[in-house]
Amino acid sequence: MFDLATKKHNSLNFLDLFAGAGGLSEGFIRAGFMPIAHVEADTGAAFTLQTREAMHILKAHDELETYTSYISGKISRNHLYSSAFKFGPSSIINATIGRQNLDNIFSRIDALVGNQKIDLIIGGPPCQAYSLVGRARSQLKMVGDKRNYLFIYYAEFLKRYRPQIFIFENVVGLLTARETDGTRYLDMMISLFREIGYSIEFRVLSADEYGVPQKRRRIILVGKAGKHDGFFPEPDKVPVDFLVKDAIGDLPPLNAGQGAPYNTKIRKAPSHWLVESGLLSGSGSITWHDARPHNTRDLEIFTEVVKRWSEKRERLSYNDLPEGLKTHKNRNSFLDRFKVVAADLPASHTVVAHIAKDGNYYIHPDISQNRSLTPREAARIQTFPDDYFFESASGKPSRTSAFKQIGNAVPVILSEKIANTLIRSW
Template structure:
């Protein structure tokens, strides 16, 4: 593993705000950073964070048998947490960040940070308010949306804890989203961070240029306390000879409505990409390889979409479907609402949280399976490790919640690369 030890001999510590399922955090942990706390409003995602924290606790003890016992149903979630944490509580704070909750969150963070100096804050507010797709559907509703101003609360954490660095991740639409008077939110946050004593640098990063099997563009802002510049973690672009097939092709064949969220053993040999990525589980198992059911009409459409791609390398427009299969009145926009995740391309199209609503935009490339992607296949495209389990809020598995968490995440291996380069510029 890359040595992230700072010059004083300690490894960088961090807190993760608006943490989601922890894709960004997982990448930093893989690179050797120490998480102090995570703050997340969604209960299911907060449970996922607790489960992953427990995984890392047990791995640190050199014994993951309790974790795999939990995934296979031999331990309840409470029993698993008790095994990992004992009498102490998890470091995950399940709270919505806002004016009413700041004092409570600060009190909890103060306890967890103790007398340590916080090195780094990572995270990014929910992106729906800046999303180009969301704005295209309802530009007027986005103006004045309180989610547009969550960066103000992010800044309050910088003001209180004064970390040396922060990393703020969001959608590219942040660069163009504006207030009613035309002021860019990006300019507002830039000025705010500067007023707090931070120099800020940013880049738009395309994940597929760095070995991630998915086209996903995000803006990454990195702030450093003080006036020194030239610290942005410059990532080395990676030419790839891998395909989407290498990311998902080893998983067991499934038909629609089949599979399980619990642990299964992988019997097929992994691709070279998987073997080299470090995503495979120590016990060769994985979870959440469960396909959602589909109605007969959608399954017929799926076959046509996959056939068009496999035969001609073309995307099927909604208007190309037979009238008997069309149910949408809108025939002028969103004509690619049915889309195959092409196995023969180096990267899939972007996995987003809408995958939780239906799988029509994420059709599996194998017509023999005739279905949409499973949560595990989507997680593979987001480079989550196979032993990463996505929780439901109630303690029972929720495929919808798993999809939502995966679609909202930062690709883990991209976060790892950012972390590695950031610490190179630490001094």
């Protein structure tokens, strides 16, 4: 991502696999690690990575105003890239990791690595095949899904580049996901990683215990070359002295259908948590504060949901809605399909990629705004910096693409805390 010829001799580098929109990577960059390359299959997410790469390059060369012009909608993406990559080629690899592409991906990474040694590999394969929700919705419980076996290709990168440490992130459903013979995929992974020379330790970390305003539990599996123990980089837990409203309460009020993907000025003073988080942009602007439109029925439901929470501190069951607002035939399951993001709790419920389909599970707590969250509000809960711009494959702003990438991401602050702990013990 950066000009490796100018990297500091004492800075550690990394390769990011299944990189998504870069939440995990951004945390490691903030901690001082230097990215060599990111590999990502989704074209929209790959462009997001490339745009973020352009920002870092332009900032390093004192040309950040070009990036500011881009996220203000004043120049094109091509203009941004031509300005940034005059300093060197982009290192984002938009490719699907699989047997047919490995040689090509290795060749491209090798060209970027040069005579360097890769210190660290990070990343986690797509989680749908291991997730509890994914298995619940699948007739075959995801057994036989090819995504179950992407860890085999992850191991190929370990064998080729032999990093000292690797970090593999995934959903807690990995603890119970099994093959047809009952074997856990997690045990298969650990066995394979040990076979190629790595000691393995893992923990389940909950993001809300490490300064993230969201209940999000993830397995973090760490491998270290050779025989070791006690090396898991578990960060210190953070005292909870913030609420969800501290993460989103300063953002300009919007009604459904209002807002824009490009820079919007914030006029309200940020919370202490926001100032300390490092998420605020230097310009005092935000991107992607763009509210989706909703039909009249959903807006009436949103009002009922927010009123129930604010007046009684109760979640509203679908069956509690007035009959005229009920359209779903299923009255026995998914009864919490409409849910407010409570402003007065220290952590939101988990933001997942389903937010790209509708906002019913992520209703804004301010009844006067009566809408679901914007991508920026979801990104704040995922602790992405305010100037982080989420791209689409087409080049045209896509709220759906932005939501999907945000929902699939690792919270940046959780990643940064893991990276800081790791770098201190390297």
